[in-house]
Amino acid sequence: MEQQKVIIIGAGISGLAAAFYIKKRKPEAKVTVLEASGRIGGKIKTVRRDGFVIECGPEGYMARKPALTNLINDIGLGDQLVHSGTGTYYIYVNHQLRKMPAGSVMGIPTKLLPMVTTGLVSPWGKLRAALDLLIPHVYRDKDISLKEFFERRLGSELVTNMIEPLLSGIYSGNLADMSLEATLPQFAAIEKKHRSLILGMKSIQPPKQAGTPKKRSGQFLSLSCGLDVLTEKLASYADEIRLNTPVAHVAPRSVTLEDGTVMNADAIILATSPKQFGPLLDFSEAWSLTNDKRTSTASVAFAFNKNEVEPIDGTGYVVSRKEGLTITACSFMDRKWSYAAPENGTLIRTYVGTADNASIVEESDEVIEKKALADLRKIGNIGTPLFSVITRQIDTMPQYTVNHNQRVQAFEDALEKMSGVYACGAMLHGVGLPDCVDTAMHVAEKAAKALTDEERTQTNSKR
Numbered sequence: 467m468e469q470q471k472v473i474i475i476g477a478g479i480s481g482l483a484a485a486f487y488i489k490k491r492k493p494e495a496k497v498t499v500l501e502a503s504g505r506i507g508g509k510i511k512t513v514r515r516d517g518f519v520i521e522c523g524p525e526g527y528m529a530r531k532p533a534l535t536n537l538i539n540d541i542g543l544g545d546q547l548v549h550s551g552t553g554t555y556y557i558y559v560n561h562q563l564r565k566m567p568a569g570s571v572m573g574i575p576t577k578l579l580p581m582v583t584t585g586l587v588s589p590w591g592k593l594r595a596a597l598d599l600l601i602p603h604v605y606r607d608k609d610i611s612l613k614e615f616f617e618r619r620l621g622s623e624l625v626t627n628m629i630e631p632l633l634s635g636i637y638s639g640n641l642a643d644m645s646l647e648a649t650l651p652q653f654a655a656i657e658k659k660h661r662s663l664i665l666g667m668k669s670i671q672p673p674k675q676a677g678t679p680k681k682r683s684g685q686f687l688s689l690s691c692g693l694d695v696l697t698e699k700l701a702s703y704a705d706e707i708r709l710n711t712p713v714a715h716v717a718p719r720s721v722t723l724e725d726g727t728v729m730n731a732d733a734i735i736l737a738t739s740p741k742q743f744g745p746l747l748d749f750s751e752a753w754s755l756t757n758d759k760r761t762s763t764a765s766v767a768f769a770f771n772k773n774e775v776e777p778i779d780g781t782g783y784v785v786s787r788k789e790g791l792t793i794t795a796c797s798f799m800d801r802k803w804s805y806a807a808p809e810n811g812t813l814i815r816t817y818v819g820t821a822d823n824a825s826i827v828e829e830s831d832e833v834i835e836k837k838a839l840a841d842l843r844k845i846g847n848i849g850t851p852l853f854s855v856i857t858r859q860i861d862t863m864p865q866y867t868v869n870h871n872q873r874v875q876a877f878e879d880a881l882e883k884m885s886g887v888y889a890c891g892a893m894l895h896g897v898g899l900p901d902c903v904d905t906a907m908h909v910a911e912k913a914a915k916a917l918t919d920e921e922r923t924q925t926n927s928k929r
């Protein structure tokens with residue numbers, strides 16, 4: 467029997483994890499990864515310079531989701547896993563850095579005393595937030611925006627001063643557009659079970675995870691060798707990786723490259739950026755995902771000599787939008803990850819660009835760098851950087867807008883009709899690295915099972 471062929475489109479974490487899981491299930495199949503750009507990794511990119519280890523895309527991942535930790539252990543990188551350092555987290559609001567109240571999770575209070583004493587919210591705002599204890603259900607199995615959900619439960623002041631800066635820092639989206647069910651399903655579930663968010667959040671304890679380092683600190687994990695080592699290692703499981711090979715069209719059992727070459731395969735897995743699904747598949751449900759909102763952001767990492775930066779007791783801060791600054795957040799990377807800077811260095815990473823103000827991302831490196839540095843200096847005592855690294859994500863950050871899950875379901879139902887074609891990636895079931903790996907694993911297992919079934923059918927028909 468001829469060797470079965472699998473084509474994977476996109477060499478980000480999703481495509482490379484899919485390649486690993488296909489090879490794990492079907493080592494005899496030939497797996498080829500086609501990548502449009504000249505490098506593997508997609509949004510994962512690590513720059514090493516003068517002793518600094520600079521993550522230009524994701525820096526780590528949530529420890530409570532096991533898929534990526536399992537994968538890292540499977541490929542033998544478990545000894546490189548590190549927990550982030552912990553420390554105070556701040557919000558810059560009313561021209562001041564204010565501590566995030568202890569016990570707040572994504573800006574949602576779970577402890578009353580720190581909330582009573584915080585200067586982040588006025589007395590009226592605190593009273594309004596406490597009404598969460600009494601308010602009836604807001605989510606009734608019908609998707610609503612994060613803004614509507616949190617404002618109705620906790621009031622607009624808490625949302626503006628605490629929740630919005632944090633969530634838009636993480637998702638770089640507009641809370642008024644973002645889907646509760648798709649972006650933060652855990653909050654919909656908590657409200658469903660406990661009604662009050664404040665009471666419900668108290669009951670959550672992160673599950674213990676096998677294979678993670680014993681010493682616990684931050685809830686975030688990363689690899690001390692740099693995240694690009696993960697993608698390099700995963701890439702080594704594929705039989706072939708073709709860079710600078712953009713795919714133009716996908717049909718059952720064949721893909722057409724931009725240069726017109728047609729390649730045949732028994733299974734095809736799409737793992738591209740969100741905006742590619744429509745053009746590649748060209749059916750209406752795929753276009754509806756492509757036509758959903760995306761944002762553009764950039765991050766600027768500044769490397770300093772330690773004595774150029776007045777230390778603050780914390781790991782970083784987010785900036786409230788009403789401050790009118792260019793930067794939306796700032797991380798003291800070597801406070802979180804000791805390997806990020808040499809002993810005498812400090813690495814500060816800032817983020818610019820929001821759903822409402824993406825134009826800054828189009829500015830020149832010089833302008834972005836100048837504005838980001840000026841903002842840092844408004845907030846802290848910051849000297850002259852040794853160098854900086856700017857990374858742009860233009861129109862590639864998916865926004866899960868209201869009813870996203872329904873659109874994904876319709877897309878997946880329609881895709882079922884394209885025999886042997888599968889899809890994964892950050893567009894579908896979560897943008898976090900563990901979500902991408904989880905989706906890739908399920909899709910790869912489905913594809914591997916279909917290949918095995920096909921093999922059996924062919925063997926039986928020959929008998």
Ligand SMILES: Cc1cc2nc3c(=O)[nH]c(=O)nc-3n(C[C@H](O)[C@H](O)[C@H](O)COP(=O)(O)OP(=O)(O)OC[C@H]3O[C@@H](n4cnc5c(N)ncnc54)[C@H](O)[C@@H]3O)c2cc1C
Binds near residue numbers: 501522863
């Ligand atoms: C700045 C930033 C910070 C982040 N921080 C975190 C974090 O700390 N933790 C976390 O969990 N997540 C984080 N995320 C999210 C996470 O990094 C992404 O969701 C994830 O990396 C997406 O992986 P992917 O493989 O699905 O897509 P991508 O990484 O976008 O890969 C898709 C690949 O497909 C290729 N491609 C596109 N079109 C074609 C085509 N036609 N033919 C062939 N190839 C094609 C692209 O070139 C690309 O290489 C962050 C994202 C960004 C941008």
